[in-house]
Amino acid sequence: MNKDTISPKVYASIIATGLMSFCGVLVETAMNVAFPTLMRDFHVSTNVVQWMTSIALLAVSIIVPISAALKSTYKTKSLFLVSNFLFLIGLLIDATALNFWILLFGRVIQGIGTGIALPLMFNIILEQVPKHKIGMMMGFGNMITGIAPALGLTFGGVVLHSLGWRSIFWLLIPIVLISLGLGTWGIQQGSTLRKVTIDKLSFVAIAVFFTSMIFGFSNLGTGSFLTVLLPIIIAILFAWLLIWRSTRIEEPILKLSLFKQKDFSGHVLGFFLIQIFNLGNGFLLPNFIQQVNGNDALIAGLIILPAGIAGAVMSPLGGKLLDIYGARKPILIGTSMMLVETAIFSLFTAQMSNTFIMLIYIIYMAGMGMAIGDVMTDTLSVIDIKESAQGNAILNTTQQFAGAVGTSITSAIVTISQKQYSSLASGTRIGTQHAYILLFILAIIIVATFIRFAGKNQK
Structure with missing residues (x-):
């Protein structure tokens, strides 16, 4: 245009x-x-x-x-x-x-x-x-x-x-x-x-991969070998089948050869970790507000709402900053704000009042809003414009997979802690702290990833 x-x-x-x-x-x-x-x-x-x-x-x-x-x-x-x-x-x-x-x-x-x-x-x-x-x-x-x-x-x-x-x-x-x-x-x-003809074998591989993976991860913390590990093993086998098939046909459903480009792979890794981080965070706080602070779902929603508004406001601002300064600055600022949130929540889990949660979560969502659109734009900028639809498909597929992983891992950590304590509130509080320590480590990896890869094809 x-x-x-x-x-x-x-x-x-x-x-x-x-x-x-x-x-x-x-x-x-x-x-x-x-x-x-x-x-x-x-x-x-x-x-x-x-x-x-x-x-x-x-x-x-x-x-x-x-x-x-x-x-x-x-x-x-x-x-x-x-x-x-x-x-x-x-x-x-x-x-x-x-x-x-x-x-x-x-x-x-x-x-x-x-x-x-x-x-x-x-x-x-x-x-x-x-x-x-x-x-x-x-x-x-x-x-x-x-x-x-x-x-x-x-x-x-x-x-x-x-x-x-x-x-x-x-x-x-x-x-x-x-x-x-x-x-x-x-x-x-x-x-x-x-x-473009959709390859039937690849489509079956994708369907079995996601069905098995979502089933397996949904049972983390409560299931057995047959309901957790076996479905995940099946998912891995069909992921291998998809990769094998994609390298042997001219029009693969997902052009996995794009991952041969190191900059693209680095961006997708960062995007994947951000989505795990985001979905895990989104599970932990409403659960904490209800099970530890003793409020209902409506109050939980009202406490989280200002952060959602902050994230929405920061999204176009982050995009505008990308247009002016390039992707690197807004991505690193945004992901650093995500890091700050998890550091605070992992250190002060015992003092997480509703007001405290609302204020700190605003910091996180503002950073998330600033970064996420720029990460997608920057990811697609490192591949040929003709491959943008394939790149977009990979990002959206990654987002769905990360959604299953993020919620399942954090909920499993909380569930395991709940089983170890007689009090539901105590188990949830300890489990939430452990989950936030994991997210803090994840946030460090995210920031390090984008220090390495962000803004390479931008001014």
Whole structure:
């Protein structure tokens, strides 16, 4: 794109696709609050009800890797319309579900819709936004989706207490319809189409890898060899099959040969660790506020909300800083703020009042908001522009995998500590401290990674 300005239709298309991703994350977080109610209404256990989140994550994880092939073969607007209609159908199924298994089916449909929509926003930005404004618009796109986790807890708590869990799905329908209207008007084709055949063996390998990995990690801390290690071993075997297959066909689903580029591999590693860090952090604090400080989910959501707003505000600012100064400074500042948060929480876990949590978490989310969009932009800058769709698919796939790993590892650490103490509050406090020590070590590795790799292809 040669123009220096961003057209209203491009803005509309970015907002439309961003709202789809926003709704996907919002419903996931909001439904976490409703787990106890769903267990009572449908007479299911904790291990069963958690599949409300896991099965949607699984659907997204399987669909996202084929996004580059879908983008090459089908028009962007067609993909958007399919994802939008699937998400709407999933919402309607869940809002009217008569039993838990229908509810799970609706979540699968929503996950497929989210998986198609998730890469579209970043592909549109990379193709249709002037190069010197890509950083700002990546930040703007991350702002739309970044506030969803913080809003989800508050939204879920308020709706659950006043209207009931079915209203979580009903109230999202107008947002999806607004997205549909904006996308129908604004989305334009930014690249030439060419048919790409999706390799069936690779797709099966991806599906088995994510199914096994998510099943195994979801049982960390509570499962046995058969429910934890065996699925992870199976996942590793199918990951090897995917790598083997990808090196022997002309059009792999994921172009893993990109990892031969050291700068790209370093960026993806840093991005992967940030996502583990983020999802782990997002599990620990609401859990701590409820189980240690004795508050309900609504209060937990309200305490975390200011940090979500800070992260959303900092996302476009971080992108603007990238456009002006390059990626290195905002990435290192943002990741350093993440490091500060974990250092404080790991040292002062016993003194974590709600006010203390709110203030320190604002520091973290501001840093996260500043860094994450710039990390994605900087990662894609080190590969050829023709490979941006493949790079985007790898980043989004990495994000889904990290989501399963981050929440599972931190929840397992807390669960193990809870079993060692007679008091749930004491076990949760000690477990949270141990988890934050792990995240602190992770944050050191993240900062060191980006000291090495950030900003190499930026001014």
